[in-house]
Amino acid sequence: MYFFLGNLSIIDLSYSTVIVPRAMVNILSQKKTISFAGCVAQLFLYALFMVTEAFVLAAMAYDHFTAICNLLLYTVRMSRSLCIQLVAGSYLCGWVSSILQISVTFSMSFSASRVNDHFYCDSNPVEKISCSNVFINKMVSLSLAILIICPQ
Numbered sequence: 001m002y003f004f005l006g007n008l009s010i011i012d013l014s015y016s017t018v019i020v021p022r023a024m025v026n027i028l029s030q031k032k033t034i035s036f037a038g039c040v041a042q043l044f045l046y047a048l049f050m051v052t053e054a055f056v057l058a059a060m061a062y063d064h065f066t067a068i069c070n071l072l073l074y075t076v077r078m079s080r081s082l083c084i085q086l087v088a089g090s091y092l093c094g095w096v097s098s099i100l101q102i103s104v105t106f107s108m109s110f111s112a113s114r115v116n117d118h119f120y121c122d123s124n125p126v127e128k129i130s131c132s133n134v135f136i137n138k139m140v141s142l143s144l145a146i147l148i149i150c151p152q
Helices: 002-028 036-069 071-077 080-105 123-128 135-149
Strands: none
Touching (some): 080 135, 123 135
């Protein structure tokens, strides 16, 4: 349980540090811009930690279920290697879904203004400044959401 809590706290800390520093810079400065590479990196890390957190929470739920329903077999079923595999799989799923989301989102063409009215880069504000058809992007996002939510 503490292994999962430690990983969850690292993910939550990382999740916050992706958004907050750029938001603070935008609040304190007159020039409120973000580079294209910065936007890509921020959206990648945001999606990575968001999906990873969901999978780690699902792994924690399985851990708690095993501890409650099979208390005497808990140490056999929830070995240290299984816990490491669950967390590593969570990061892998987060990385794969983040790569897919980034590749689809930033393969679109953008208008000349490129003004994002939000304090961080997310796929919806980026889609609003795109002059491409966003149907494929919406379908990829929906498919990823279904693949992430349904197995849990």
